[in-house]
Amino acid sequence: MTVIVKTVSSWVKVLIFLFGIYIILSGHLTPGGGFAGGVILASSYVLLMLAFGRSFVASNLPGSLASRLDCLGAFLFALIAILGLVCGGTFFVNFLYQEYFPGEPFALVSAGTIPLSNMAIGIKVGASLFLVILTLAAFRAESQQPTEQDLADPGVRGKE
Amino acid sequence: MAYALCFLLFMIGLYCAVVKKNMVKIVLGIVIMEYAVNLFLIMLGYVKGGVAPIIERSQYDGATKAIASEFLNASVDPLPQALVLTSIVISLGSLALMISICIRTYAKYGTFDITEIRRLRG
Amino acid sequence: MALFYILLIFMVIAAIIAVETKDLLSAVICVGAIGFGGSLMFLLLRAPDIAMTQIVVEVLGLVILIRATISRDLTFISGDREFFGTVASVVILFLVFMAGMRICDTLPEFGEPVFAQRPEAASQAYIAKGLNDTGATNIVTSIYLDYRAYDTLGEATVLFTAVIGATAILRSRSRKRLEDPEL
Numbered sequence: 206m207t208v209i210v211k212t213v214s215s216w217v218k219v220l221i222f223l224f225g226i227y228i229i230l231s232g233h234l235t236p237g238g239g240f241a242g243g244v245i246l247a248s249s250y251v252l253l254m255l256a257f258g259r260s261f262v263a264s265n266l267p268g269s270l271a272s273r274l275d276c277l278g279a280f281l282f283a284l285i286a287i288l289g290l291v292c293g294g295t296f297f298v299n300f301l302y303q304e305y306f307p308g309e310p311f312a313l314v315s316a317g318t319i320p321l322s323n324m325a326i327g328i329k330v331g332a333s334l335f336l337v338i339l340t341l342a343a344f345r346a347e348s349q350q351p352t353e354q355d356l357a358d359p360g361v362r363g364k365e
Numbered sequence: 366m367a368y369a370l371c372f373l374l375f376m377i378g379l380y381c382a383v384v385k386k387n388m389v390k391i392v393l394g395i396v397i398m399e400y401a402v403n404l405f406l407i408m409l410g411y412v413k414g415g416v417a418p419i420i421e422r423s424q425y426d427g428a429t430k431a432i433a434s435e436f437l438n439a440s441v442d443p444l445p446q447a448l449v450l451t452s453i454v455i456s457l458g459s460l461a462l463m464i465s466i467c468i469r470t471y472a473k474y475g476t477f478d479i480t481e482i483r484r485l486r487g
Numbered sequence: 488m489a490l491f492y493i494l495l496i497f498m499v500i501a502a503i504i505a506v507e508t509k510d511l512l513s514a515v516i517c518v519g520a521i522g523f524g525g526s527l528m529f530l531l532l533r534a535p536d537i538a539m540t541q542i543v544v545e546v547l548g549l550v551i552l553i554r555a556t557i558s559r560d561l562t563f564i565s566g567d568r569e570f571f572g573t574v575a576s577v578v579i580l581f582l583v584f585m586a587g588m589r590i591c592d593t594l595p596e597f598g599e600p601v602f603a604q605r606p607e608a609a610s611q612a613y614i615a616k617g618l619n620d621t622g623a624t625n626i627v628t629s630i631y632l633d634y635r636a637y638d639t640l641g642e643a644t645v646l647f648t649a650v651i652g653a654t655a656i657l658r659s660r661s662r663k664r665l666e667d668p669e670l
Contacts (some may be wrong), residue, residue, distance in 0.1 A: 228539075234623075238632075278643075286636070336650055343659065
Protein backbone atom coordinates (compact mmCIF):
# COMPACT_ATOMS: atom_id res chain seq x y z
CA MET A 206 0.00 0.00 0.00
CA THR A 207 1.05 3.61 -0.43
CA VAL A 208 2.50 5.75 2.35
CA ILE A 209 -0.77 7.72 2.69
CA VAL A 210 -2.76 4.59 3.45
CA LYS A 211 -0.12 3.37 5.87
CA THR A 212 0.08 6.64 7.80
CA VAL A 213 -3.66 7.16 8.05
CA SER A 214 -4.38 3.58 9.06
CA SER A 215 -1.68 3.62 11.73
CA TRP A 216 -3.42 6.64 13.28
CA VAL A 217 -6.96 5.42 12.82
CA LYS A 218 -6.13 2.01 14.24
CA VAL A 219 -5.48 3.54 17.66
CA LEU A 220 -8.81 5.34 17.62
CA ILE A 221 -10.66 2.18 16.58
CA PHE A 222 -8.96 0.22 19.35
CA LEU A 223 -9.91 2.91 21.90
CA PHE A 224 -13.51 2.87 20.65
CA GLY A 225 -13.62 -0.89 21.08
CA ILE A 226 -12.41 -0.60 24.67
CA TYR A 227 -15.05 2.08 25.35
CA ILE A 228 -17.78 -0.12 23.87
CA ILE A 229 -16.73 -3.05 26.04
CA LEU A 230 -16.42 -1.04 29.27
CA SER A 231 -19.76 0.73 28.95
CA GLY A 232 -21.66 -2.27 27.67
CA HIS A 233 -23.97 -2.41 30.68
CA LEU A 234 -25.03 1.24 30.32
CA THR A 235 -25.27 1.96 26.60
CA PRO A 236 -25.68 -0.12 23.42
CA GLY A 237 -22.74 -2.36 22.77
CA GLY A 238 -21.09 -4.91 24.97
CA GLY A 239 -18.58 -7.67 24.69
CA PHE A 240 -19.58 -8.99 21.28
CA ALA A 241 -19.56 -5.69 19.39
CA GLY A 242 -16.49 -4.44 21.24
CA GLY A 243 -14.55 -7.61 20.59
CA VAL A 244 -15.30 -7.50 16.89
CA ILE A 245 -14.19 -3.84 16.82
CA LEU A 246 -10.89 -4.78 18.54
CA ALA A 247 -10.33 -7.49 15.93
CA SER A 248 -11.21 -5.14 13.08
CA SER A 249 -8.56 -2.62 14.19
CA TYR A 250 -5.88 -5.26 13.71
CA VAL A 251 -7.48 -6.34 10.44
CA LEU A 252 -7.16 -2.76 9.18
CA LEU A 253 -3.49 -2.87 10.09
CA MET A 254 -3.14 -6.17 8.26
CA LEU A 255 -4.78 -4.81 5.11
CA ALA A 256 -2.49 -1.79 5.07
CA PHE A 257 0.86 -3.22 6.16
CA GLY A 258 0.63 -6.87 5.22
CA ARG A 259 0.47 -10.02 7.26
CA SER A 260 4.05 -10.25 8.51
CA PHE A 261 3.92 -6.83 10.20
CA VAL A 262 0.79 -7.76 12.15
CA ALA A 263 2.15 -11.20 12.94
CA SER A 264 5.19 -9.57 14.53
CA ASN A 265 2.96 -7.17 16.51
CA LEU A 266 0.42 -9.72 17.74
CA PRO A 267 1.60 -13.23 16.84
CA GLY A 268 -0.82 -16.05 16.34
CA SER A 269 0.36 -17.94 19.41
CA LEU A 270 -0.32 -14.89 21.62
CA ALA A 271 -3.75 -14.46 19.99
CA SER A 272 -4.66 -18.08 20.67
CA ARG A 273 -3.52 -17.66 24.28
CA LEU A 274 -5.70 -14.55 24.61
CA ASP A 275 -8.57 -16.56 23.17
CA CYS A 276 -8.12 -19.24 25.82
CA LEU A 277 -7.67 -16.56 28.49
CA GLY A 278 -11.02 -14.97 27.64
CA ALA A 279 -12.84 -18.31 27.79
CA PHE A 280 -11.06 -19.15 31.06
CA LEU A 281 -11.99 -15.80 32.65
CA PHE A 282 -15.63 -16.23 31.67
CA ALA A 283 -15.74 -19.74 33.15
CA LEU A 284 -13.89 -18.48 36.23
CA ILE A 285 -16.54 -15.80 36.84
CA ALA A 286 -19.23 -18.45 36.51
CA ILE A 287 -17.49 -20.79 38.96
CA LEU A 288 -16.87 -17.93 41.41
CA GLY A 289 -20.63 -17.45 41.35
CA LEU A 290 -20.96 -21.10 42.36
CA VAL A 291 -18.42 -20.69 45.18
CA CYS A 292 -19.46 -17.29 46.55
CA GLY A 293 -23.15 -17.12 45.72
CA GLY A 294 -24.27 -20.72 45.67
CA THR A 295 -25.39 -20.93 42.03
CA PHE A 296 -23.52 -21.24 38.76
CA PHE A 297 -23.46 -17.87 36.94
CA VAL A 298 -25.12 -15.96 39.79
CA ASN A 299 -24.32 -12.25 39.92
CA PHE A 300 -22.72 -12.53 43.35
CA LEU A 301 -20.95 -9.17 43.32
CA TYR A 302 -24.17 -7.26 42.80
CA GLN A 303 -26.32 -9.32 45.13
CA GLU A 304 -24.01 -9.63 48.12
CA TYR A 305 -20.81 -7.63 48.08
CA PHE A 306 -20.96 -4.52 45.93
CA PRO A 307 -24.37 -3.38 44.70
CA GLY A 308 -23.13 -0.09 43.24
CA GLU A 309 -25.23 2.74 41.97
CA PRO A 310 -27.24 2.39 38.72
CA PHE A 311 -25.93 4.46 35.77
CA ALA A 312 -22.42 4.43 37.27
CA LEU A 313 -19.51 2.94 35.32
CA VAL A 314 -18.60 0.62 38.19
CA SER A 315 -21.89 -1.09 38.85
CA ALA A 316 -23.89 -4.18 37.96
CA GLY A 317 -21.52 -6.61 39.66
CA THR A 318 -20.02 -9.25 37.39
CA ILE A 319 -21.58 -7.99 34.16
CA PRO A 320 -18.70 -5.63 33.19
CA LEU A 321 -16.16 -8.34 34.07
CA SER A 322 -18.00 -10.87 31.90
CA ASN A 323 -18.15 -8.26 29.15
CA MET A 324 -14.37 -7.88 29.27
CA ALA A 325 -13.85 -11.65 29.12
CA ILE A 326 -16.25 -12.00 26.19
CA GLY A 327 -14.60 -9.06 24.42
CA ILE A 328 -11.11 -10.55 24.74
CA LYS A 329 -12.35 -13.93 23.60
CA VAL A 330 -14.32 -12.76 20.58
CA GLY A 331 -11.65 -10.31 19.42
CA ALA A 332 -8.77 -12.76 19.74
CA SER A 333 -10.58 -15.63 18.05
CA LEU A 334 -11.79 -13.57 15.08
CA PHE A 335 -8.31 -12.08 14.65
CA LEU A 336 -6.88 -15.60 14.72
CA VAL A 337 -9.27 -16.76 12.00
CA ILE A 338 -8.38 -13.91 9.66
CA LEU A 339 -4.66 -14.32 10.36
CA THR A 340 -4.95 -18.00 9.48
CA LEU A 341 -6.83 -17.22 6.25
CA ALA A 342 -4.17 -14.71 5.21
CA ALA A 343 -1.35 -17.09 6.08
CA PHE A 344 -2.87 -19.87 3.99
CA ARG A 345 -3.19 -17.65 0.95
CA ALA A 346 0.44 -16.56 1.23
CA GLU A 347 1.75 -20.11 1.59
CA SER A 348 -0.48 -21.89 -0.87
CA GLN A 349 0.77 -20.33 -4.10
CA GLN A 350 3.32 -22.95 -5.03
CA PRO A 351 1.47 -26.15 -4.10
CA THR A 352 -1.56 -24.87 -5.97
CA GLU A 353 0.30 -24.70 -9.26
CA GLN A 354 1.76 -28.11 -8.61
CA ASP A 355 -1.73 -29.49 -7.96
CA LEU A 356 -3.06 -27.92 -11.14
CA ALA A 357 -0.29 -29.53 -13.16
CA ASP A 358 -0.94 -32.99 -11.73
CA PRO A 359 -4.30 -33.00 -9.97
CA GLY A 360 -4.61 -36.73 -9.53
CA VAL A 361 -1.66 -37.28 -7.23
CA ARG A 362 -2.86 -35.52 -4.10
CA GLY A 363 -6.48 -36.38 -4.68
CA LYS A 364 -5.89 -40.11 -4.33
CA GLU A 365 -3.89 -39.95 -1.12
CA MET B 366 -46.68 -8.06 4.64
CA ALA B 367 -43.43 -7.50 6.54
CA TYR B 368 -43.24 -11.13 7.67
CA ALA B 369 -43.97 -12.26 4.10
CA LEU B 370 -41.12 -10.18 2.65
CA CYS B 371 -38.78 -11.52 5.31
CA PHE B 372 -39.84 -15.07 4.42
CA LEU B 373 -39.26 -14.26 0.74
CA LEU B 374 -35.69 -13.24 1.63
CA PHE B 375 -35.25 -16.58 3.40
CA MET B 376 -36.56 -18.47 0.38
CA ILE B 377 -34.17 -16.64 -1.96
CA GLY B 378 -31.28 -17.75 0.24
CA LEU B 379 -32.60 -21.32 0.30
CA TYR B 380 -32.96 -21.32 -3.50
CA CYS B 381 -29.36 -20.12 -3.81
CA ALA B 382 -28.07 -22.81 -1.47
CA VAL B 383 -30.01 -25.62 -3.16
CA VAL B 384 -29.73 -24.84 -6.86
CA LYS B 385 -26.39 -23.13 -7.46
CA LYS B 386 -23.27 -25.16 -8.13
CA ASN B 387 -20.62 -22.62 -7.16
CA MET B 388 -19.39 -23.24 -3.61
CA VAL B 389 -19.07 -19.55 -2.74
CA LYS B 390 -22.62 -18.96 -4.03
CA ILE B 391 -23.86 -21.67 -1.66
CA VAL B 392 -22.09 -19.95 1.22
CA LEU B 393 -23.69 -16.64 0.21
CA GLY B 394 -27.10 -18.32 0.21
CA ILE B 395 -26.56 -19.56 3.75
CA VAL B 396 -25.48 -16.05 4.81
CA ILE B 397 -28.67 -14.57 3.30
CA MET B 398 -30.73 -17.14 5.22
CA GLU B 399 -28.99 -16.10 8.44
CA TYR B 400 -29.88 -12.45 7.81
CA ALA B 401 -33.52 -13.34 7.19
CA VAL B 402 -33.81 -15.42 10.36
CA ASN B 403 -32.19 -12.73 12.52
CA LEU B 404 -34.47 -10.09 11.05
CA PHE B 405 -37.56 -12.24 11.60
CA LEU B 406 -36.74 -12.82 15.26
CA ILE B 407 -36.24 -9.11 15.87
CA MET B 408 -39.44 -8.25 14.02
CA LEU B 409 -41.41 -10.64 16.25
CA GLY B 410 -40.62 -8.44 19.25
CA TYR B 411 -41.26 -5.02 17.76
CA VAL B 412 -43.87 -2.84 19.42
CA LYS B 413 -45.42 -0.07 17.34
CA GLY B 414 -44.04 3.23 18.60
CA GLY B 415 -41.77 1.41 20.99
CA VAL B 416 -38.48 2.42 22.59
CA ALA B 417 -35.17 0.57 22.77
CA PRO B 418 -34.75 -1.65 25.86
CA ILE B 419 -32.27 0.72 27.50
CA ILE B 420 -33.37 2.66 30.55
CA GLU B 421 -32.52 6.34 30.57
CA ARG B 422 -31.60 8.35 33.62
CA SER B 423 -34.86 10.31 33.60
CA GLN B 424 -36.94 7.14 33.59
CA TYR B 425 -35.55 5.78 36.85
CA ASP B 426 -36.39 6.97 40.34
CA GLY B 427 -33.40 6.18 42.53
CA ALA B 428 -35.20 6.64 45.86
CA THR B 429 -38.10 4.24 45.28
CA LYS B 430 -36.31 2.06 42.67
CA ALA B 431 -39.29 2.51 40.37
CA ILE B 432 -39.07 2.54 36.58
CA ALA B 433 -41.26 4.98 34.68
CA SER B 434 -44.36 3.46 33.14
CA GLU B 435 -43.61 4.94 29.70
CA PHE B 436 -40.65 2.56 29.51
CA LEU B 437 -42.53 -0.44 30.90
CA ASN B 438 -45.40 -0.08 28.47
CA ALA B 439 -43.45 0.87 25.34
CA SER B 440 -40.25 -1.18 25.46
CA VAL B 441 -39.68 -3.67 22.67
CA ASP B 442 -38.99 -7.31 23.48
CA PRO B 443 -35.38 -7.63 24.75
CA LEU B 444 -35.24 -11.44 24.72
CA PRO B 445 -34.93 -12.05 20.95
CA GLN B 446 -32.38 -9.24 20.81
CA ALA B 447 -30.16 -11.04 23.30
CA LEU B 448 -30.49 -14.30 21.36
CA VAL B 449 -29.78 -12.68 18.00
CA LEU B 450 -26.74 -10.88 19.42
CA THR B 451 -25.04 -14.22 20.07
CA SER B 452 -26.23 -15.69 16.78
CA ILE B 453 -24.68 -12.87 14.71
CA VAL B 454 -21.21 -13.51 16.13
CA ILE B 455 -21.64 -17.27 15.69
CA SER B 456 -22.63 -16.67 12.06
CA LEU B 457 -19.31 -14.87 11.51
CA GLY B 458 -17.43 -17.85 12.96
CA SER B 459 -19.33 -20.33 10.83
CA LEU B 460 -18.80 -18.13 7.77
CA ALA B 461 -15.05 -18.29 8.39
CA LEU B 462 -15.28 -22.08 8.72
CA MET B 463 -17.23 -22.45 5.46
CA ILE B 464 -14.90 -20.12 3.59
CA SER B 465 -11.86 -22.03 4.83
CA ILE B 466 -13.43 -25.25 3.51
CA CYS B 467 -13.97 -23.50 0.14
CA ILE B 468 -10.38 -22.23 0.00
CA ARG B 469 -9.02 -25.65 0.89
CA THR B 470 -11.11 -27.28 -1.82
CA TYR B 471 -9.94 -24.70 -4.33
CA ALA B 472 -6.31 -25.31 -3.44
CA LYS B 473 -6.78 -29.04 -3.92
CA TYR B 474 -8.98 -29.19 -7.02
CA GLY B 475 -8.50 -25.80 -8.66
CA THR B 476 -12.19 -25.01 -8.98
CA PHE B 477 -15.21 -23.87 -6.99
CA ASP B 478 -17.61 -25.96 -9.10
CA ILE B 479 -19.13 -28.72 -7.00
CA THR B 480 -20.17 -30.80 -10.01
CA GLU B 481 -16.56 -31.08 -11.11
CA ILE B 482 -15.34 -32.26 -7.73
CA ARG B 483 -16.22 -35.86 -8.41
CA ARG B 484 -13.45 -37.32 -6.33
CA LEU B 485 -15.13 -36.09 -3.15
CA ARG B 486 -17.77 -38.78 -3.63
CA GLY B 487 -15.41 -41.45 -2.42
CA MET C 488 -42.97 2.94 8.55
CA ALA C 489 -42.61 3.49 4.81
CA LEU C 490 -38.83 3.55 5.16
CA PHE C 491 -39.01 0.13 6.76
CA TYR C 492 -40.73 -1.43 3.76
CA ILE C 493 -38.44 0.37 1.32
CA LEU C 494 -35.41 -1.09 3.11
CA LEU C 495 -36.98 -4.56 3.15
CA ILE C 496 -37.69 -4.45 -0.58
CA PHE C 497 -34.14 -3.15 -1.15
CA MET C 498 -32.80 -6.17 0.72
CA VAL C 499 -34.91 -8.57 -1.35
CA ILE C 500 -33.74 -6.97 -4.61
CA ALA C 501 -30.10 -7.09 -3.47
CA ALA C 502 -30.55 -10.76 -2.58
CA ILE C 503 -31.95 -11.54 -6.05
CA ILE C 504 -29.01 -9.76 -7.68
CA ALA C 505 -26.55 -11.56 -5.41
CA VAL C 506 -28.06 -14.91 -6.35
CA GLU C 507 -28.33 -14.35 -10.07
CA THR C 508 -25.23 -12.34 -11.00
CA LYS C 509 -22.41 -14.15 -12.76
CA ASP C 510 -19.48 -12.36 -11.11
CA LEU C 511 -18.60 -13.63 -7.65
CA LEU C 512 -17.18 -10.30 -6.45
CA SER C 513 -20.43 -8.52 -7.36
CA ALA C 514 -22.38 -11.19 -5.47
CA VAL C 515 -20.23 -10.67 -2.39
CA ILE C 516 -20.73 -6.90 -2.55
CA CYS C 517 -24.51 -7.38 -2.88
CA VAL C 518 -24.48 -9.57 0.23
CA GLY C 519 -22.68 -6.72 1.97
CA ALA C 520 -25.47 -4.39 0.86
CA ILE C 521 -28.02 -6.77 2.40
CA GLY C 522 -26.07 -6.75 5.64
CA PHE C 523 -25.88 -2.95 5.88
CA GLY C 524 -29.56 -2.64 4.99
CA GLY C 525 -30.28 -5.13 7.75
CA SER C 526 -28.26 -3.03 10.16
CA LEU C 527 -30.40 0.03 9.33
CA MET C 528 -33.52 -2.07 9.80
CA PHE C 529 -32.37 -3.19 13.24
CA LEU C 530 -31.96 0.47 14.11
CA LEU C 531 -35.52 1.18 12.95
CA LEU C 532 -36.77 -1.81 14.96
CA ARG C 533 -35.31 -0.23 18.14
CA ALA C 534 -32.45 -2.68 18.54
CA PRO C 535 -29.27 -0.55 18.71
CA ASP C 536 -27.16 -3.38 20.16
CA ILE C 537 -27.90 -5.60 17.21
CA ALA C 538 -27.36 -2.77 14.73
CA MET C 539 -23.89 -2.04 16.09
CA THR C 540 -22.88 -5.69 16.20
CA GLN C 541 -24.26 -6.33 12.72
CA ILE C 542 -22.38 -3.43 11.15
CA VAL C 543 -18.98 -4.44 12.53
CA VAL C 544 -19.55 -8.15 11.86
CA GLU C 545 -20.53 -7.22 8.32
CA VAL C 546 -17.23 -5.44 7.73
CA LEU C 547 -15.20 -8.42 8.95
CA GLY C 548 -17.36 -10.87 6.98
CA LEU C 549 -16.83 -8.85 3.81
CA VAL C 550 -13.07 -8.93 4.38
CA ILE C 551 -13.19 -12.72 4.77
CA LEU C 552 -15.43 -13.21 1.70
CA ILE C 553 -13.42 -10.88 -0.54
CA ARG C 554 -10.20 -12.57 0.51
CA ALA C 555 -11.74 -15.86 -0.57
CA THR C 556 -12.94 -14.68 -3.96
CA ILE C 557 -10.42 -12.11 -5.15
CA SER C 558 -7.47 -13.06 -7.35
CA ARG C 559 -8.79 -16.53 -8.04
CA ASP C 560 -9.51 -17.41 -11.60
CA LEU C 561 -12.59 -19.43 -12.59
CA THR C 562 -14.89 -17.08 -10.70
CA PHE C 563 -17.28 -17.10 -13.64
CA ILE C 564 -18.88 -20.47 -12.99
CA SER C 565 -22.41 -20.05 -14.25
CA GLY C 566 -25.47 -22.17 -14.71
CA ASP C 567 -27.34 -24.44 -12.36
CA ARG C 568 -27.20 -28.13 -11.63
CA GLU C 569 -28.76 -30.71 -13.94
CA PHE C 570 -32.20 -29.95 -15.27
CA PHE C 571 -34.39 -32.47 -13.47
CA GLY C 572 -32.92 -31.77 -10.03
CA THR C 573 -33.31 -28.03 -10.54
CA VAL C 574 -36.97 -28.32 -11.52
CA ALA C 575 -37.73 -30.66 -8.64
CA SER C 576 -36.07 -28.39 -6.07
CA VAL C 577 -37.79 -25.29 -7.46
CA VAL C 578 -41.18 -27.01 -7.20
CA ILE C 579 -40.47 -28.08 -3.62
CA LEU C 580 -39.29 -24.55 -2.74
CA PHE C 581 -42.48 -23.12 -4.22
CA LEU C 582 -44.62 -25.47 -2.12
CA VAL C 583 -42.65 -24.52 1.00
CA PHE C 584 -43.14 -20.86 0.13
CA MET C 585 -46.92 -21.27 -0.21
CA ALA C 586 -47.07 -23.11 3.14
CA GLY C 587 -44.99 -20.37 4.76
CA MET C 588 -47.37 -17.73 3.41
CA ARG C 589 -50.25 -19.53 5.12
CA ILE C 590 -48.27 -19.54 8.37
CA CYS C 591 -47.55 -15.81 8.00
CA ASP C 592 -51.32 -15.20 8.11
CA THR C 593 -51.60 -16.84 11.50
CA LEU C 594 -48.87 -14.69 13.06
CA PRO C 595 -49.94 -11.66 15.12
CA GLU C 596 -50.08 -8.27 13.41
CA PHE C 597 -46.69 -6.62 12.85
CA GLY C 598 -46.12 -4.14 15.67
CA GLU C 599 -48.34 -5.93 18.18
CA PRO C 600 -46.20 -8.76 19.52
CA VAL C 601 -47.41 -11.67 21.59
CA PHE C 602 -45.41 -10.82 24.68
CA ALA C 603 -47.08 -7.41 25.11
CA GLN C 604 -50.50 -9.04 25.41
CA ARG C 605 -49.45 -11.59 28.02
CA PRO C 606 -48.39 -10.38 31.46
CA GLU C 607 -46.88 -13.77 32.35
CA ALA C 608 -44.33 -13.65 29.51
CA ALA C 609 -40.68 -13.82 30.55
CA SER C 610 -39.86 -10.64 28.65
CA GLN C 611 -42.24 -8.66 30.86
CA ALA C 612 -40.33 -9.80 33.95
CA TYR C 613 -37.02 -8.90 32.30
CA ILE C 614 -38.23 -5.41 31.44
CA ALA C 615 -39.81 -4.76 34.84
CA LYS C 616 -37.15 -6.26 37.10
CA GLY C 617 -34.00 -6.16 34.98
CA LEU C 618 -32.51 -3.03 36.48
CA ASN C 619 -33.21 -3.94 40.09
CA ASP C 620 -32.11 -7.55 39.71
CA THR C 621 -28.82 -6.99 37.95
CA GLY C 622 -27.99 -3.28 38.13
CA ALA C 623 -27.45 -2.99 34.37
CA THR C 624 -29.46 -0.30 32.59
CA ASN C 625 -29.09 -2.06 29.26
CA ILE C 626 -31.70 -4.79 29.55
CA VAL C 627 -30.20 -6.78 26.66
CA THR C 628 -26.87 -7.00 28.49
CA SER C 629 -28.61 -8.01 31.69
CA ILE C 630 -30.27 -10.86 29.80
CA TYR C 631 -27.30 -12.29 27.98
CA LEU C 632 -24.84 -11.99 30.83
CA ASP C 633 -27.06 -12.59 33.86
CA TYR C 634 -30.44 -14.19 33.25
CA ARG C 635 -29.42 -16.34 30.32
CA ALA C 636 -25.64 -16.53 30.70
CA TYR C 637 -25.68 -20.19 29.70
CA ASP C 638 -26.47 -19.02 26.17
CA THR C 639 -23.32 -16.94 26.16
CA LEU C 640 -21.28 -19.86 27.48
CA GLY C 641 -22.61 -22.00 24.65
CA GLU C 642 -21.83 -19.23 22.18
CA ALA C 643 -18.25 -19.07 23.42
CA THR C 644 -17.97 -22.83 22.97
CA VAL C 645 -19.35 -22.72 19.43
CA LEU C 646 -17.04 -19.86 18.45
CA PHE C 647 -14.07 -21.74 19.92
CA THR C 648 -15.01 -24.83 17.92
CA ALA C 649 -15.43 -22.86 14.70
CA VAL C 650 -12.01 -21.23 15.12
CA ILE C 651 -10.35 -24.58 15.86
CA GLY C 652 -12.06 -26.08 12.82
CA ALA C 653 -10.94 -23.28 10.51
CA THR C 654 -7.38 -23.47 11.83
CA ALA C 655 -7.26 -27.25 11.45
CA ILE C 656 -8.64 -27.12 7.90
CA LEU C 657 -6.22 -24.42 6.80
CA ARG C 658 -3.15 -26.01 8.39
CA SER C 659 -0.76 -26.23 5.47
CA ARG C 660 1.56 -29.00 6.61
CA SER C 661 0.25 -32.40 7.57
CA ARG C 662 0.89 -33.87 10.97
CA LYS C 663 3.01 -36.67 9.52
CA ARG C 664 5.35 -34.18 7.95
CA LEU C 665 5.59 -32.15 11.16
CA GLU C 666 6.53 -35.19 13.25
CA ASP C 667 8.89 -36.75 10.76
CA PRO C 668 11.47 -34.24 9.48
CA GLU C 669 12.80 -36.62 6.83
CA LEU C 670 9.64 -36.56 4.72
